[in-house]
Amino acid sequence: MRFSWHVTGAFVIGGAVSLALAALLGPGVWGAGAAPAASNPVIAQTPWGPLTESDRDFVVKVRAAGLWEYPVGQLGLQKGTSKAVVTASRHLVDGHSALDVTCRKIAPMLNITLPNKASPQQQGFVFTLTADNGEQFDTDFANILRMTHGSIFNTVAKIRSTTKNTLVRALADQANDTVLDHITVMERTGLVDFEQTLAKQTAAPTLPSSDLTPPPPPFGEPVIVLTPPPDATSTPVDVDGIGAPAGGAVPGTGR
Template identity: 45%
Template sequence: MLTRLAQVVTALAVICSLAVPQASAQPGFGPDYTQTQFGPMGPAGKDMLVKVRLAGLWEGPAGRLGLNKSANPLVKEAGRHLIDGHAELDAKVIELGRTLNVPLPSEANADQQGWIAEMTNAPAGSAEFDRIFANRLRAAHGGVYKFLAVVRTGTRNTLIRDFAKRCMEVVLDHIQVLEATGMVDFSDTEAIPLAAVAAAPASPTPVPTVPQAVPNVPRTQNIAQQNENDGSDALLGFLVMVAVVGGIYLWTSGRPGRSRSSRQ
C-alpha cells in the first residue's frame, strides 16, 4: 500500500511539473547591449551621454559669449542659464560615463565649432549676434529635447532614465529663456521644424495621427498571452484532479485487502 501511495505522489509531482509553464528567460538584448546593476545599457543610452557631453562642449562656451558680447539683458540672462545648466550636466555626464563605461568626446564636433565661430565673428553688442545666438541655440535645444524624450520613454536603465529626466528639465529651461529673448525666428522651419506644424491652418477634417492601430498590437498579444495562461491553468487543474481521483481510488482499493489479511 505504501508503494502504491508513493507511486501516486511521484506521478502527481511529475504531472504538475509538466503542466506548470516554465518561467521564461530574460530576453537577450543583442550584442550592442551590456547588463549593468542599473539595467541594460543600450545604444540609445550611450548616444544620449555622448550628445549631452557634446552639447556641453559648445553650449557652455556659447553661454559665455552671450554673457560677454550681447548688449541685450535677456540674451545675457539666457547666457547665464546656459552656463549654469551645462556646468551641472557636464559634471553628471562625465560621472555617468565612468560608471557605465561609455567613452565621451573631449571637443565639440565640426558643426558646433562652426556655430561658435559664427557667434565669435559677429560684432559684439549687435542684433546680428543676438539673432545667431538665439536661433542656433534654440534649434539645437529643440532637437535634443525630442531625442531625450524618446530615450527617457524607452530605456530600462534607471541611471539613464533619471539623467534623461534631469536633462529634459534643463533643456526646457534653456528653450524658455532663449525664446524669451524675442530673437527666435519661428518662421525658419529648417532650424525649428516644429514651427511649420504650429503655423499650419486647422484642417476641417482631423487627420488620424496617433489613435490608429497602435493599441491593437499589444492588446492582441495580451489576449493571446492571457488565453495561453488560462489554457495552462485549466490543464493543470484537470491533471491535478485526475491525479487526486486516481490516488483516492488506489488508496481505497487497497484497504479491503489489508483488512482481510489482518483478520487471517
C-alpha cells in the same frame, strides 16, 4: 532679422555661413522617431539596467552639447547687448555645467568614453558666434540655440520613456528640464524667427555623420571639466542615491 538656407544645407546669418542647423542632433544622430528594437541593441548589462546603443549615444551627445553651448554661454555674457540675451547665456553656463557633472559621474560607471571636443558642426556654431558682434550676435545666438534645443527636445523624451537604465533615465530627467529651460529663455529674447526655426529643426540631416559626431579623446587625455558658476542654481543628479532596477544590485552598496 531673417535667415535663409542654401540648397546645400548651409545656414546663412547676416552673410556668415555656418554648418547646417537642421542636422544637429537630428533623427539620424539621436535616434528620434520610431525604430525597430533590432536597430538599438543592448551593448552591456550593467547593475543599473541594460545599456543600449541609444543610451550610450545619448550620454555622449549630452556631454558634446555642453562642450559648445557652455563656451557660447560665456560668449553671450561678454557680447550680449540685451538683458534677455545675457540672462539666457547664464542659463546655458549654469545648466550645461550641471549636466556635465552628471555625465562625468555616470560615464565611468557605464564604461562610456566621453568626448573632449564638440562635433565639427557644433564647433562651426561656436565659430559663427565668435565672429559676431552687437545685435547680429544676439540674433544669431537666439536662433541657433532655439533651433538646436528644439531639435533635441523630443529625443530627450524618447530616451526617458524607453531606456531601462536608471542612470540614463536620471540624466534624461535632468536634460529634459535643462532643455526646456533653455528653449524658454531663448524665446524670451524676442529674437527667434519661429517660422524658419520650427520648419528646419525637424529637417533630415544633410551632413555626413562624421560632421555630426564628436571625436573621441586621445588616449590618456584628461577629461575637460565645465566648471559651474559661483552662483549655480542647477543641480546635478545624485548618482549615489540611484539604486539598481528590480532584480539588480549596485556593486559595493548591498542594494
